[in-house]
Amino acid sequence: MSGAARDLTGELLARLRAERPRVHCITNAAAVAYTANVLLAAGCIPSMTVNPPEVPGFIHGASALLVNLGTLDPLRAEAIDVAIRIARTDGKPWALDPVFVERSPTRLGLARDLARRHPAVIRANRAELAALSGSDGGDAAARLLARESGAVVVRTGEVDFATDGTREVEVAGGHPLMALVTASGCAATALMAGFLAVETDRFLAAAACLAFVKAAAERAGATARGPGSFVPAYLDALYALDPQDFGDRIASP
Template sequence: MSGAIPERAVELLGEVRRRRPRIHCLMNSVVPKFVADGLSALGAIPSMTSSPEEVGHFVAKADALLVNLGTLDAQRREAIGIAVDVADEKGRPWALDPAHCDYSPPRAAFAQELLARGPAVLRANAAEYDLLAVPADVVAVRTGKADRIAWNGAVLHVENGHPLTALVTGTGCLSGAVIAAFLAVEADPFLAASAAMLVFGIAAEMAGKTATGPGSFEPALLDALASLEGTHILQFAKADNEQG
């Protein structure tokens, strides 16, 4: 399957840019502009409200939803519940990012409750991932030096990326939003998540070639997401099936 992933990633990136899916992000309060700019650079259309009065209307008009648990407060908890209800009702795919659930037992418990609600994809770092029991029907993306995407017995490792991503707040949040954008154009969640992590990792590598530090890496990553072409994906992809 790994041999087909780069080619499918090229096709799906083209679909995102052609269809311009609307992605609603329930995002932590630290990085909404960066995530919105990243989605726009990729070719999607972001919306970011966390108002309980409005969020259901926005999700109903979105093509996919991202639920990020950063800066979790009572209003965001309420908005998340409404958003997931509407996504389920409308048949919209959604991704879960349990940001920093390893710091907070209540947040970890809430993340586990949300996993039972049936997101298409979980995106988590190793510390977050190890706290959670991922249902078999949820694509599990564990990020790190190499990203591991697992679902239904299939496991893919994506080794593209750049160390500067760890020094810029919001890069993980943005990768979750990119997954949501690919979910909006691809019904197979494993393929969508694999293609999204490959695209994001290659964009990070491209950004790292021109950035001189974290301050210049952030705008370089936005530029790379906007300028990324299929030829870059086919040339630089490092994706392999896990050997059992």
């Protein structure tokens, strides 16, 4: 399993770099520039417009969509609604990042509505997954949410977990400095949307993205002296990593 998954990670990364999918990101104010830089370093093209009248045009030409609730405001809420409608009409995959749903009942209600609008992937940390699923955010909750929503559910942390309700993987490695750089998770969800654009099996796309991010973070962490020097090292690693650098980090739980 792990060998095949590693080969697939390399293959999907090669596809990403060859096809350069454009990921349209409706994301939070803290994440915009970092997310765009992560996408570019990995081989994708970012676009970040949130002005609702312009969103349909941007989605029509894009390959995938990211919806991130981190700094929700009326403009972004409208942009999200329009963007999902167009993405679904166009048959493009979209990824949901339900940032801080545990901190706002309004946001939690919106995230639950969005989860019913067929996201390809929902990527959350444990607290967000717990709130969204009304549980402890454990593996069983992720599995149930995946079955209910039809999305691949990904929980990130020291060890990442992904499930489509039937298949599941754990991805270890990376570096703790990831948690000290704001928008690490936000940018990873955007990158996952890029992988969804080049692989129709959403579970394999998500697993490959997780392995790629962990491998790049591990390489960056080897030279970083703290969060500040971690960021450029991480961008360089996303840019430079080759398939043989992934290691056997994807495992069955």
